[in-house]
Amino acid sequence: MTTMAMLEIDDLRAGYDGIEVLHGVDLTVEEGEIVALVGSNGAGKTTTTRAIAGIVESMGGSIRYRGDEIGGEDPHEIVERGIVQVPEDRDLFTGLSVRENLLLGAQTDDAKADRGSTIEEAFDLFPRLEERADQRAGTMSGGEQQMLTLARALMGAPDLLVLDEPSTGLAPQLVADMFGTIAEIHDSGLTVLIIEQNVQQTLELADRGYVMENGRITLDGTGDELLDDEGVVEAYLGV
Numbered sequence: 001m002t003t004m005a006m007l008e009i010d011d012l013r014a015g016y017d018g019i020e021v022l023h024g025v026d027l028t029v030e031e032g033e034i035v036a037l038v039g040s041n042g043a044g045k046t047t048t049t050r051a052i053a054g055i056v057e058s059m060g061g062s063i064r065y066r067g068d069e070i071g072g073e074d075p076h077e078i079v080e081r082g083i084v085q086v087p088e089d090r091d092l093f094t095g096l097s098v099r100e101n102l103l104l105g106a107q108t109d110d111a112k113a114d115r116g117s118t119i120e121e122a123f124d125l126f127p128r129l130e131e132r133a134d135q136r137a138g139t140m141s142g143g144e145q146q147m148l149t150l151a152r153a154l155m156g157a158p159d160l161l162v163l164d165e166p167s168t169g170l171a172p173q174l175v176a177d178m179f180g181t182i183a184e185i186h187d188s189g190l191t192v193l194i195i196e197q198n199v200q201q202t203l204e205l206a207d208r209g210y211v212m213e214n215g216r217i218t219l220d221g222t223g224d225e226l227l228d229d230e231g232v233v234e235a236y237l238g239v
């Protein structure tokens with residue numbers, strides 16, 4: 001018996017203004033995994049997450065979620081299915097309070113119905129956000145805004161969380177905290193696809209990983225296998 005992957009991307013081609021950036025990407029995420037997507041600047045990692053979220057139109061290939069083709073669906077339909085993307089550019093409502101930003105993260109009807117209890121869970125995970133619940137998001141520090149972005153995504157009650165460089169711009173201690181929080185979120189039952197520049201920490205956290213170069217997957221394996229790979233060490237671990 002073959003089991004169905006939660007997310008299955010086959011031969012995905014996508015890009016901008018008719019110019020292909022992804023030249024046939026294959027990637028799967030099984031339910032319950034943390035999967036890392038690493039690679040150099042401009043490799044196409046963000047474009048892959050945008051294609052999953054329906055923000056970039058695919059030019060070929062398929063994206064299946066729980067067996068259904070979702071390539072070509074609108075972003076809000078994809079959110080309804082339980083896929084929530086956390087973009088790199090935080091995208092917060094800077095003039096609104098922390099609490100208001102969190103409440104706006106509950107986009108689907110189910111998430112809206114549960115948002116009272118979900119906000120309590122978010123505050124348990126991020127006590128700092130509870131202390132600052134009435135502060136305007138735009139006046140929070142970079143690290144606090146990063147936490148708020150992640151907490152807001154959780155308000156959408158995702159099944160699959162797609163994280164685009166959650167540690168960008170964070171001081172080293174906050175990077176460690178962020179990875180700890182992601183591990184905690186994963187332990188609570190969420191499936192995670194994560195893009196990161198912090199390759200070492202990401203592959204230590206991930207069950208499996210993919211290396212992307214120039215719009216193609218060039219290597220995949222368990223986190224440990226990739227950490228032991230000479231090419232990965234040379235290209236991404238700066239040794």
Ligand SMILES: Nc1ncnc2c1ncn2[C@@H]1O[C@H](COP(=O)(O)OP(=O)(O)OP(=O)(O)O)[C@@H](O)[C@H]1O
Pocket residue numbers: 016021039040041042043044045046047048
């Ligand atoms: N909105 C856009 N319009 C046109 N080209 C774009 C756009 N966004 C990205 N690109 C191009 O697509 C290619 C892949 O970019 P992408 O952001 O997916 O890479 P990445 O692997 O996430 O890189 P980084 O690690 O630097 O964030 C790059 O050549 C980039 O210049």
